[in-house]
Amino acid sequence: MELNRRISLLVTTLSGKLISLLSFVLGVNVAQGATATQSSTWRGVYTADRAVDGNTGKIFFRDTCTHTACNNQNPYWTVNLGRTHNINSLTIHNPDQARGRLHDVKIEVFATDPATGGGAGAQLCATIGSTPVASATSTTLTCTTGTKGQYIRISKSNLQPTHFNFFCDALLLCEVEVDATPAVNCPMGFERNQDSCYYFADDFVESWFTARLACQTMGADLAVIESQDENNFIKGRLATIAGSNKWSFYAGLHKLNDQMTWKWIDPKAVTGVPSGPPNTASAFSDWRSGQGSDTQASHCLAFDRPNTNAVFQWYDERCSNNGRYVCEVSPTFPTSPCGKCAK
Template structure:
């Protein structure tokens, strides 16, 4: 009998766990800085405290008509969610926000924005953290937070203030030749002749991978779609 086996290669960087905050310590910049004190790097220094005059927070200039803040992760990631820690002195400023992901530097021509999420015209309460989820397969290395509307009607300074920005992401890498990607994993559908489950697993492990263990409906649907498209006589999936 010819056994059909599926090997799984999970692409993760050594030391980076799934769901980790990949923005901490990364390079950040913003469109302007109020009083030259509240710099962009203070939103990725690991301090999630929200007391503006005690903790470390960012603040753009009051007259900045297009306030935005950008972090560069250094390499391409799948972005799952973004958490903004809103300072206690926000005074209703965290509203009319868009969060975008870019593969290339958004300050340079040709950069294409991938929408992650928005915060509407209702302000986020001061002194809390708000988490927004990006669409599946949102990938890039730059995350930009910007205000889409600024107003001086209700308060004197409609700046962008951030006490900390957490980015939940996983490193993204190209799959080896012959593998197929599904989300952040790579799959090889092999039809080599093997005698047992143990032989199949050894073959996988020699490639730095392992036999697939299906642990979600989306993964099951992906594997089923590939198998249904083939004409294998026997499918061996543990």
């Protein structure tokens, strides 16, 4: 019995960690458990936190829903995601007692708290027009590409007058789910490209392993190449940094002990470059002709070039050779960046 209990506890713990990791990587409902506030609270009971408690049930008097006060002329609800995110979409779960209340809604994203003077930088994510969303349904609203911030506010306008013995036109929400991915604020000395930050070291280290350690001390890791665009960005910067020098730069690809299989240091990346895809659906590699296939020694990826007039490409380098390096920190790798690197 005790063994079964321990196994069950272990499975539950691992499942929870896996779900948390997938949520971080895929951007699934980053609002759950976040701090939420609203402009007012009906009867002091239907508080803002009820819309981020994970209960997506839509029966108002049974499930956990929010409700602003009836005399609130400009009701709103705000969630603080805790850090800057790239916002993809919101899903609003509308209660069965909505009765046409979910209308004329504006969803805005802010870098700072709009309740303390941060409203000037509002980014419009989406709107709901005058036609109400049906009761007891869910609606998903896709944000405009590039919408980014820490605070999301749902506000309502054009309220109908409250009549005696008739429902008030307040803001009701049973649950708000936010599909988003964390954004990275580049630390000093790093350069941004898309949503990753890069550090290009112009001093050499003794080996690929030393280069990786140098990156990790900065809360980053050796760069993992996910696309042609990213590869082109790195190659362009290396050409500028190296100038007329014959330098090579380590990145985060190395060969396993079988001396055949290349593997990215990012555990989410696929083993088998270049025969299989790295982090994307389509295979990508940039080996110089004749590189990447030697099985005689332990090797690591380095950007190099045969002469200073040529472009940088992937070279099969001995991991023990001296070299420079490229570090990267992104929203999903390393999974636990240092505090100064991604707040």
